[in-house]
Amino acid sequence: MIRGERITLRPLDVDQDLERAHCWVNDLEVTRFLGFEGPLTRHQEHEILARERDPEQDIMLAILTEDGTHIGNCGLHHISRTSRKAELGIMIGDKRYWSQGYGADVVKTLCAFGFVRMNLQRIELGVFGHNPRAQRCYTKCGFQVEGRFRRSIYKAGEYRDEIRMAILREEFAAQFPERVPEGMSET
């Protein structure tokens, strides 16, 4: 278990999690902000969740609230051990939990896991131009905008920009000292 302030992250369990996750990835209000093209069959979603992952390369975790409710999934992907970086992904699939600060806790918890446990030095992500709420969340978590891929994806009736954001190890440690152990190496 990986503990945040309010949320807990645990490994996915396909038997427990498939039904919920399958609903989320076929909910257009959820997927309009995600980078894949749905819909996904139950079988396809099963394949995604059941895939054996090497946590050195790809991490997928379930997001649980204080009372253990599974509200979404998140992860670190395209992990490079040489460049010591990863791509952060997060989906709060249960819309009832949007705009309550869970996302920011998840992002900070994943960043702490990446920098402290996995010794990463950079975490990056992409967010669509039509998702200002997520952009605010990432900014609050210390991510900086590094670029804008114009008309990068067709989503919800229009071409949308993808904004690239990233945070470096020392930036995270400086902004959230309570999330890193004392004596963590700077670089």
Add this chain to the structure above:
Amino acid sequence: MIRGEKTILRPWDVTDAERITRWLNDDEVTRFLPFWFPVTPKQEEAWIRSEIPGETRFAIDTLEGRHIGHCSLKKEPGHARCSEVGLWIGERECWGQGYCTDALISLCLFGFVHGNLQRIFLHVVADNVGAVRCYEKAGFAHEGRLRRHRHHQGRYWDVLCMGLLREEFRERFAQRWPEA
């Protein structure tokens, strides 16, 4: 089953999976161990069922039958009759009571007497002073220091190499060596 003075080593059973999952998801327990990612009972069940050539694993029980930890011997490639120790006590309240030393002596006895090893070695994070003391008590000699060999919790840690030879062990624990 290998009975020591405080512990019994026995084979793992799938019913141990829940307990091992709890231990390996405890940051205090994994503080000096190379585990960094949460595990599920299913994965641990699969681990218990799996077999790695050259590796012998035991669950550590107290004499009263309480399961408290894990130990293993893993054969080095080649013909040196040499194996590496893995050992940890998952039940925190059982730390510092000599279970580790006792289990290690039983494990070495198994390796030398039944496995015909001539050398047993291990790696330990230098700051894990409790474990280092335990290994010294079992007769392990300091053989080297691997500088910044391990990463854990945001920083690098030195690792000590320790080793024990067959005749050293036999002399030290003569009373436990089988009679001729």
